[in-house]
Amino acid sequence: MRFKAVSDIGKIRAANEDNYYHDQSIPFFMVADGMGGHAAGEVASKIAVEVCSAYELDTNNPIKSLENLTKKINENIIKTSQAEQKHAGMGTTFSAVFIEENTLFYVNLGDSRVYIFRSSEGRLNKISKDHSLVAQMLRDGKITKEEAFNHPQKNIVTQALGLQKELDIDSGKETLNDEDIVLLATDGLTDMLRNGELEKIITAHKNNFEKLADKLLDKALNYGGRDNITFIILSRDNN
Structure with a gap:
């Protein structure tokens, strides 16, 4: 398995409230984009990492286990918010994947995303569902994809971990081919680069993850780097 993880503060933000975590031995990967004043977003996304690192995934029932993990993170963030006033109202998005042989299991809440790049087709498919206005x-059908990309309210999430007890968790599974590439990303990347541009960059550099990661980050920064930028690229092949 190949993978590369990147997290950058961007050009505007005073702090990096994104976090990521991976355990290649399972293999498990996650990204989280924290939100809340006084660096509370960083606390929320860090709680997500801490819970994931201590969690024992049930590989016999991966989707249910990923959903339970999501709920556990939510409970921990709410508990911390209630215990410390300075962290009140904090939350985080959460996108995570677990891979078993040729099957990708995923969970998502918020507007971070999980994609699969089908190398045989040169096509990037978003498999997760955004929880945003x-x-x-x-x-x-009220707006087009182009209108959505440029919409002034595109960063308003309708769900995030830590904001409510009841969650509408997006989860599922997808079959992976040997040369497919999985991309987990916070909106600091996907708000800057359209789907077609992501496809072109991945196609051009899919055999060199170091260069691919550099190109994705550089492009997001060149377009303004208005948010923290965090992503993980991974593939089952070892090329």
Whole structure:
């Protein structure tokens, strides 16, 4: 398995409230984009990492186990928010994947994303569902994809871990081919680069993850780097 993880503060933010975690031995990967004042977002996304690092995934029932992990993170963030006033209202997005042989199991809450790049087709497919105001407008047919990309309210999430006890968790599974590439990303990357541009960059550098990661980060920064930028690229092949 190949993978590369990147997290950058970007050009505007005073702190990096994103976090990521990976355990290649399982293999398990996650990204989280924290939100909340006084660096509370960083605390929320760090709680997600801490819970993941201590969690024993049930590989006999991966989707259920990933959903339970998501709920556990949510409970821990809420508990911390209630215990410390300075952390009140903090939350985080959460996107995670577990891979078993040729099957990808995923869970998502918020507007970070999980993609699969089908190398045989040169196509990047978003498999997770965004929990955001604009995403719901797009699903309802009220706006176009182009309008969604440029919408002034695109960063308003309708769900995040730590904000409510009841969660509408997005989860599922997908079959992976040997040369497919999985991309987990916070919106600091996907708000800067359209799907087609991501496809072109991945196609050009899919055999060199170091260069691919550099190109993705550089492009997001060149377009303004308005948010923290965090992503993980991974593949089952060893090339």
